[in-house]
Amino acid sequence: MYSCADLKKGIKLMIDNEPHVIVQFDFTKPGKGQALYKCKLRNMITGALFDRTYRSGESFEPASLVESDMQYLYKDETGYVFMDQKTYEQTSISEEVLGDDRYFLVDNMEVKVLMHGERGIGVTLPIFVNLRVSQSDPWVKGDTAAGNNKPATVESGYTLQVPGFVDEGVLIQIDTRTGEYVTRVKE
Amino acid sequence: MSEPNWALARKRQTLAERARVVKDIRSFFVNRGYLEIETPHRIPANAPEPHIDAIVSGAWALHTSPELAMKRLLAAGYEQLFQICRVWRDSERGQYHLPEFTLLEWYRTDVDYNALMTECMELLFVLVPEGKLCRKGRTIDLAMPWKRLTVAEAFSQYASTELDEALATDRFEEILTAEVEPQLGKDRPTFLTEYPASMAALARLKPEDTQVAERFELYIDGLELANAFSELTDPDEQRSRFEADEDTRRSAGKTPYPLPEKFLTEMATMPEAAGIALGLDRLIMLLTDAEKIDDVVAFTPDDL
Numbered sequence: 001m002y003s004c005a006d007l008k009k010g011i012k013l014m015i016d017n018e019p020h021v022i023v024q025f026d027f028t029k030p031g032k033g034q035a036l037y038k039c040k041l042r043n044m045i046t047g048a049l050f051d052r053t054y055r056s057g058e059s060f061e062p063a064s065l066v067e068s069d070m071q072y073l074y075k076d077e078t079g080y081v082f083m084d085q086k087t088y089e090q091t092s093i094s095e096e097v098l099g100d101d102r103y104f105l106v107d108n109m110e111v112k113v114l115m116h117g118e119r120g121i122g123v124t125l126p127i128f129v130n131l132r133v134s135q136s137d138p139w140v141k142g143d144t145a146a147g148n149n150k151p152a153t154v155e156s157g158y159t160l161q162v163p164g165f166v167d168e169g170v171l172i173q174i175d176t177r178t179g180e181y182v183t184r185v186k187e
Numbered sequence: 188m189s190e191p192n193w194a195l196a197r198k199r200q201t202l203a204e205r206a207r208v209v210k211d212i213r214s215f216f217v218n219r220g221y222l223e224i225e226t227p228h229r230i231p232a233n234a235p236e237p238h239i240d241a242i243v244s245g246a247w248a249l250h251t252s253p254e255l256a257m258k259r260l261l262a263a264g265y266e267q268l269f270q271i272c273r274v275w276r277d278s279e280r281g282q283y284h285l286p287e288f289t290l291l292e293w294y295r296t297d298v299d300y301n302a303l304m305t306e307c308m309e310l311l312f313v314l315v316p317e318g319k320l321c322r323k324g325r326t327i328d329l330a331m332p333w334k335r336l337t338v339a340e341a342f343s344q345y346a347s348t349e350l351d352e353a354l355a356t357d358r359f360e361e362i363l364t365a366e367v368e369p370q371l372g373k374d375r376p377t378f379l380t381e382y383p384a385s386m387a388a389l390a391r392l393k394p395e396d397t398q399v400a401e402r403f404e405l406y407i408d409g410l411e412l413a414n415a416f417s418e419l420t421d422p423d424e425q426r427s428r429f430e431a432d433e434d435t436r437r438s439a440g441k442t443p444y445p446l447p448e449k450f451l452t453e454m455a456t457m458p459e460a461a462g463i464a465l466g467l468d469r470l471i472m473l474l475t476d477a478e479k480i481d482d483v484v485a486f487t488p489d490d491l
Contacts (some may be wrong), residue, residue: 027280034360057439
């Protein structure tokens with residue numbers, strides 16, 4: 001069982017017998033008062049989003065889901081398509097259900113797909129992924145006001161802050177837990 | 188790794204500003220005749236707060252605030268004290284919380300909480316000579332005097348529920364954080380004052396209205412920055428509040444703490460005083476327009 005102290009973004013819980021993932025997490029504790037754990041949850045089967053506030057002392061059943069080793073193939077009108085590495089069966093996961101995880105998928109990437117019966121309802125990403133910078137303005141040297149960082153967009157459409165020296169076309173490593181830049185990747 | 192840790196490298200400007208602020212805070216208090224003091228971080232007993240949990244360290248615990256030691260010094264005759272120190276509070280982690288963070292605490296004898304409100308304004312005036320803060324594109328005017336609002340008034344103005352009902356239905360924190368706090372200190376800093384007597388902690392009750400305590404919290408841009416009291420100096424009253432808090436902890440299934448007996452004994456000679464704890468990390472957040480507390484410390488527990 002999880003306690004409130006275990007709650008954070010990305011944790012998966014069973015609520016009313018359905019798996020849910022915390023997509024946004026906020027810890028508040030006014031003055032000397034009791035702590036409140038405010039969660040935005042996504043139902044992993046329906047994709048529905050809703051808010052819940054929990055208090056210290058509550059406990060939660062972790063969502064134990066079967067994982068299949070799959071390869072990410074491509075995106076089409078049904079969503080993001082994955083193929084089972086053993087059976088070659090394909091499953092598609094919609095954009096709503098994948099949420100921000102979709103930004104860290106690279107063609108042919110091997111991921112663990114979370115299964116609900118025959119259906120894929122989410123992915124477990126590797127901690128680090130490498131994505132290529134598709135757009136970033138050159139950094140103006142001497143512009144230290146911004147603390148030598150600038151925005152960059154990677155091939156998946158995700159935008160993040162990178163150091164000034166990261167140019168367009170460069171492959172970078174991103175921490176999927178925080179969505180933040182880690183380092184350039186030597187090719 | 189092929190290049191230096193950028194997440195750390197990019198904090199340089201903020202960390203330099205943090206060092207500047209700490210240096211200016213020290214000069215501010217020293218110039219006013221305050222004595223800087225250090226007290227032990229590892230202690231036998233913290234004040235038994237119902238909702239603050241200490242981190243156990245052997246048979247003792249890490250302090251959750253230097254309050255008890257500072258007050259023992261007041262009781263021994265020290266008139267003006269300040270301390271900048273690390274404190275630990277178990278399982279507190281969020282956008283504005285770290286389980287290990289830095290407090291600025293200061294105490295003065297022969298004044299009440301009104302004097303501390305003035306001193307907060309003067310301190311910010313010294314730290315921010317331009318007299319305004321920029322937060323997410325909005326300007327917060329630091330010109331004196333700042334706004335002052337009682338807890339009851341704040342609930343009447345901003346909440347869907349009156350204070351009495353929020354207390355009776357155990358929804359005080361929920362309504363405070365969801366409806367009241369976001370409205371506090373938006374255009375200028377706000378002192379939220381006169382907390383219900385049940386939330387007095389170590390504050391004295393207001394002599395002319397014992398339903399409320401002489402306690403305030405300072406809010407800037409919805410962020411709770413400091414907590415202050417006209418200090419309770421009655422050891423019997425303090426003991427019975429501690430015992431009630433111990434009962435609350437016990438019935439919530441939490442470990443009760445041993446009572447801080449030396450503090451309670453020496454409180455008998457403590458003069459009238461006022462004291463305040465200010466979250467230094469949050470102050471730096473406000474001064475650097477940072478979004479999360481992680482941005483103003485070199486390392487968080489997640490980075491270790």
